[in-house]
Amino acid sequence: MSEFKKVVFSGVQPTGNLHLGNYLGAIRKFVALQEGNDCIYCVVDMHALTAQLVHEDMPNQIRSIAAAFIASGIDPEKHIVFNQSAVPQHAELAWIFNCVARIGWMNRMTQFKDKAGKDREQASLGLYAYPSLMAADILVYRGTHVPVGNDQKQHLELARDIAMKFNLDYAEHIRKSGYGIDITVGDEPVHAYFPMVEPLIDGPAPRVMSLRDGTKKMSKSDPSDLSRINLMDDEDAISKKIRKAKTDPEGLPSEVDGLKGRPEADNLVGIYAALADRSKADVLAEFGGQQFSVFKPALVDLAVNVLSPITAEMRRLMSDTSHIDSILRNGSERARARAEVTMKEVRDIVGFLY
Numbered sequence: 001m002s003e004f005k006k007v008v009f010s011g012v013q014p015t016g017n018l019h020l021g022n023y024l025g026a027i028r029k030f031v032a033l034q035e036g037n038d039c040i041y042c043v044v045d046m047h048a049l050t051a052q053l054v055h056e057d058m059p060n061q062i063r064s065i066a067a068a069f070i071a072s073g074i075d076p077e078k079h080i081v082f083n084q085s086a087v088p089q090h091a092e093l094a095w096i097f098n099c100v101a102r103i104g105w106m107n108r109m110t111q112f113k114d115k116a117g118k119d120r121e122q123a124s125l126g127l128y129a130y131p132s133l134m135a136a137d138i139l140v141y142r143g144t145h146v147p148v149g150n151d152q153k154q155h156l157e158l159a160r161d162i163a164m165k166f167n168l169d170y171a172e173h174i175r176k177s178g179y180g181i182d183i184t185v186g187d188e189p190v191h192a193y194f195p196m197v198e199p200l201i202d203g204p205a206p207r208v209m210s211l212r213d214g215t216k217k218m219s220k221s222d223p224s225d226l227s228r229i230n231l232m233d234d235e236d237a238i239s240k241k242i243r244k245a246k247t248d249p250e251g252l253p254s255e256v257d258g259l260k261g262r263p264e265a266d267n268l269v270g271i272y273a274a275l276a277d278r279s280k281a282d283v284l285a286e287f288g289g290q291q292f293s294v295f296k297p298a299l300v301d302l303a304v305n306v307l308s309p310i311t312a313e314m315r316r317l318m319s320d321t322s323h324i325d326s327i328l329r330n331g332s333e334r335a336r337a338r339a340e341v342t343m344k345e346v347r348d349i350v351g352f353l354y
Contacts, residue, residue: 004181004195008033009143011042011084014061015051016220018068019228020303021208023310024274029147031073033200039079040141040335041069043328046084046091047134050127051115063324064314068231070327071313080338082331084137089339094129094136096350100166101132105158135159139194140339147200156199163194173349193349206274211245214263229303232311239300242268247292254288256280268292272299275306 010030012022033039043065045058055061062083069081084090106112109131116123134155138146139162148156167174167190174180180191210216210227218228226241233241246264253259259266259280266280269287272295273280287295317324347354 003183004142004144006037006145007141007143008037008039008145008147008200009042009138009141010040010147011044011047011137012065012069013044013048013051014055014058014065015048016061017228017230017232018065019208019218019220019230020271020307021218021228023068023072023231023307024206024208024271025149026147027068027072027074029200030069033147034073034075034079037145039074040143040338041074041079041081042137042335043081043083044137047130050124050130053124060318060321062328063321064232064318066324066328067314067317068310070317070324071310076327076331080331080334081327082335083328086328086332087140087335087339089140089336089343090133090136092343093140093339093346094133096346097132097136097139097162097166098129100162100169101135101158102165105161106131108154109158110154131155131158132162135162138197139163140342141335142195142342143197144195145198145200153199156197159197163192163196164190166194167192170349173351177345177348179345179349193345206270208271208274209263209267211241211267214246214265214267229307231307232314233307234311235304235308238303238307242300242303243296245296247296251289251291252284252287252295254284256284258284258288265292268295268299272302275299275302 010026012018012026030039030041043062045062048055048058048061066081066083070076074081106128112123112128112130113120115127135158138159146156164185170193171191174193175191180193183190183192183196185196208218210218210222211229212224212227220228222228226244229238229241245268247268248262248265250262252265252269259269269280269283273283276283287298
């Protein structure tokens, strides 16, 4: 092997209903990445414990994420769809990475500081070590590329740091085992076992904001259901939420610069542009000068047209979960087989007897 085979990995947490922001910012990209790539898509249920330890309906939360993947167009036969906890090699490699990663690296993780809040002494060790498990999720398949948003870029950089330190610390063991590949990191030649993971950024990701406050991201955790469009919402709910979405008294501008300082208007135009696969400038060329009383019904029609087939298929899949369960079992078996190849080699490199 003269270079690492390209493998795309990504995961979604089963914490609450998936919404329009999840679809436009992540899942739709997952679907597009299937063309010409080897893709592994994971429901990261172990990570979900860092957000909330006790879940009342974790199995159906896991199923709903898998249903969204399938309903959106991910092919679980050509690619792999599975849940993280069914592949114990993730946790095994995460422990090794916990020993590779440095406390100083973890202390720099801004997402831990944000989620832990002021009382960090009460935060779980799992939340602190979350990025190490994330690195293991990717690298247990020797993943090379990850579609990421801005909030995960720092974690991806940490995954690269962990991979690099493992490669350097075990350089002689890797070479003796015959598992490594000669790569160059910057100007430095490295005999590497793990690849340097690269972010996949395909143009600017649509940043979907709350329908009630254009300065906040659309979120599963927002107490107001009117703040988001859930992927399981029916046509009436979608229509109600868009029609009630916060706006301002002015009409739509004809130029994108006219959206500055108008977060709610910018958000609705951005949602229309993302759903229609058009630019904001193109949308404003059509609707500039019009009132929201004209624009909102057009947005309702577009959202319903794009999302209704996905919602219908998700509902069908969730009405009889045996099919989803079989997809997850099959995906987990295939994922375990691939992960175990990596772990056998890692155990050799580290020096474990097994």
